[in-house]
Amino acid sequence: MKDGPVIASVAALIGDPARANILTALMGGRALTASELAEVAGVTLQTTSGHLAKLADAALVAVEKQGRHRYYRLHSGDVAEVLEKLMGLAQRSGAVRVRTGPRDEAMREARLCYDHLAGEQGVALLSRLFETDLLSPGETPCLTDKGRNAFSGIGIDLDALERKRRPLCLHCLDWSERRHHLAGGLGAAILERSIALGWIKRGEGRTLIVTSSGRSAFRNAFA
Amino acid sequence: MKDGPVIASVAALIGDPARANILTALMGGRALTASELAEVAGVTLQTTSGHLAKLADAALVAVEKQGRHRYYRLHSGDVAEVLEKLMGLAQRSGAVRVRTGPRDEAMREARLCYDHLAGEQGVALLSRLFETDLLSPGETPCLTDKGRNAFSGIGIDLDALERKRRPLCLHCLDWSERRHHLAGGLGAAILERSIALGWIKRGEGRTLIVTSSGRSAFRNAFA
DNA sequence: TTCATAGTTCGATGATAACCGAACCATCCG
DNA sequence: CGGATGGTTCGGTTATCATCGAACTATGAA
Numbered sequence: 001m002k003d004g005p006v007i008a009s010v011a012a013l014i015g016d017p018a019r020a021n022i023l024t025a026l027m028g029g030r031a032l033t034a035s036e037l038a039e040v041a042g043v044t045l046q047t048t049s050g051h052l053a054k055l056a057d058a059a060l061v062a063v064e065k066q067g068r069h070r071y072y073r074l075h076s077g078d079v080a081e082v083l084e085k086l087m088g089l090a091q092r093s094g095a096v097r098v099r100t101g102p103r104d105e106a107m108r109e110a111r112l113c114y115d116h117l118a119g120e121q122g123v124a125l126l127s128r129l130f131e132t133d134l135l136s137p138g139e140t141p142c143l144t145d146k147g148r149n150a151f152s153g154i155g156i157d158l159d160a161l162e163r164k165r166r167p168l169c170l171h172c173l174d175w176s177e178r179r180h181h182l183a184g185g186l187g188a189a190i191l192e193r194s195i196a197l198g199w200i201k202r203g204e205g206r207t208l209i210v211t212s213s214g215r216s217a218f219r220n221a222f223a
Numbered sequence: 224m225k226d227g228p229v230i231a232s233v234a235a236l237i238g239d240p241a242r243a244n245i246l247t248a249l250m251g252g253r254a255l256t257a258s259e260l261a262e263v264a265g266v267t268l269q270t271t272s273g274h275l276a277k278l279a280d281a282a283l284v285a286v287e288k289q290g291r292h293r294y295y296r297l298h299s300g301d302v303a304e305v306l307e308k309l310m311g312l313a314q315r316s317g318a319v320r321v322r323t324g325p326r327d328e329a330m331r332e333a334r335l336c337y338d339h340l341a342g343e344q345g346v347a348l349l350s351r352l353f354e355t356d357l358l359s360p361g362e363t364p365c366l367t368d369k370g371r372n373a374f375s376g377i378g379i380d381l382d383a384l385e386r387k388r389r390p391l392c393l394h395c396l397d398w399s400e401r402r403h404h405l406a407g408g409l410g411a412a413i414l415e416r417s418i419a420l421g422w423i424k425r426g427e428g429r430t431l432i433v434t435s436s437g438r439s440a441f442r443n444a445f446a
Numbered sequence: 447t448t449c450a451t452a453g454t455t456c457g458a459t460g461a462t463a464a465c466c467g468a469a470c471c472a473t474c475c476g
Numbered sequence: 477c478g479g480a481t482g483g484t485t486c487g488g489t490t491a492t493c494a495t496c497g498a499a500c501t502a503t504g505a506a
Binding site for chain 1: 242305310311
């Protein structure tokens with residue numbers, strides 16, 4: 001008995017845009033931190049924390065503590081399957097309601113993803129880095145010799161970055177573009193230098209603005 | 224892009240308790256009218272109408288007009304599959320939030336289902352009618368000779384009922400009990416006579432109260 | 447120890463949407 | 477033509493819940 005309400009509670013959980021973004025981000029299979037999830041969800045960390053608590057409560061996600069990080073992942077393959085099926089339904093239904101998350105509008109172009117560049121510009125930059133052989137593609141992106149020179153050339157201290165525990169290169173699924181952009185220590189460093197060099201400026205909230213000098217720098221692979 | 228929000232809109236649709244009840248009721252495969260669905264959902268016809276419009280809009284249910292009735296059914300097997308999977312998840316999660324629908328509390332025991340008795344009492348009555356051979360089980364319940372006598376004995380005009388277009392005996396899935404109770408013309412007639420004979424009284428809203436004389440009458444199969 | 451980063455909890459606010467009463471359309475029956 | 481039944485639309489009310497600021501806890505680094 002009460003099957004109706006029971007499925008309702010689970011569906012309602014998935015039915016919130018922020019939580020749906022969190023869940024779809026986790027469909028990649030990798031465990032992500034609360035901060036990263038806050039980014040893809042487009043809401044603040046506090047809000048995300050609340051959502052994650054609910055999702056964990058309902059056993060849709062699982063948590064793993066590792067030092068001061070908390071890694072969240074989907075609780076099991078079952079959850080992923082349901083999400084897949086829901087996507088299928090949504091596709092067929094041509095659902096369009098799209099109650100866009102807060103700040104969503106301006107963030108599509110360029111935004112801060114945790115501590116690196118995301119949005120159209122972020123995706124474009126990564127693909128450009130591959131094209132120009134500054135990075136080589138693979139499981140995770142990998143720095144090439146040509147890349148070492150280029151990044152050092154704009155003032156990034158690669159040696160210092162490599163001494164840190166944080167992985168140098170990671171890719172991160174861009175939720176508005178559904179393609180990867182560059183994360184990891186290098187992603188963060190590029191953003192930091194780009195701001196210092198006037199290539200990127202901070203906008204409202206998490207939005208970023210790529211200046212015209214920034215656009216040409218990215219296009220020419222920092223040359 | 225925007226996959227997150229898209230799945231969110233579908234999930235949110237399923238995530239409302241009233242709509243979830245509607246959808247689970249339709250999982251039986253039979254097409255039901257708006258009034259019947261209003262009953263299982265535990266909300267008024269107006270509210271149900273709104274819900275059905277949204278569900279139809281998202282292609283989760285399909286409508287068929289037949290005279291002045293509108294028969295609603297699940298749009299396709301896909302939808303049923305998703306619902307199944309969600310039920311599975313809900314089960315594992317031990318979801319308990321159960322934001323019960325309005326009036327839900329008092330309706331579990333006995334309530335009006337469209338125009339017949341539902342709830343624990345309704346389910347118990349049908350099973351008693353089978354046990355005492357007033358009805359024989361099957362695709363739909365079927366009236367026996369013994370049943371004709373018994374029902375005529377309490378003042379039900381079976382001939383008149385059979386002249387009507389409405390099917391005499393139908394079963395109807397009880398949403399609180401997840402078992403069948405008796406619907407159709409006979410189900411309605413039994414309720415009508417039960418009220419006339421003081422076996423059942425109307426309570427608040429759609430709730431019904433089975434009196435002690437009613438309980439013994441049902442237990443003894445109207446003898 | 448102090449500072450910084452990661453995350454949670456709490457309280458207040460605001461917006462969405464479910465809900466119902468009432469009035470309105472549509473179909474069938476006599 | 478009425479009258480009755482099945483459904484939908486509209487408006488106003490209410491409750492829920494997502495959201496964020498601020499304060500707090502916890503882990504790690506210097």
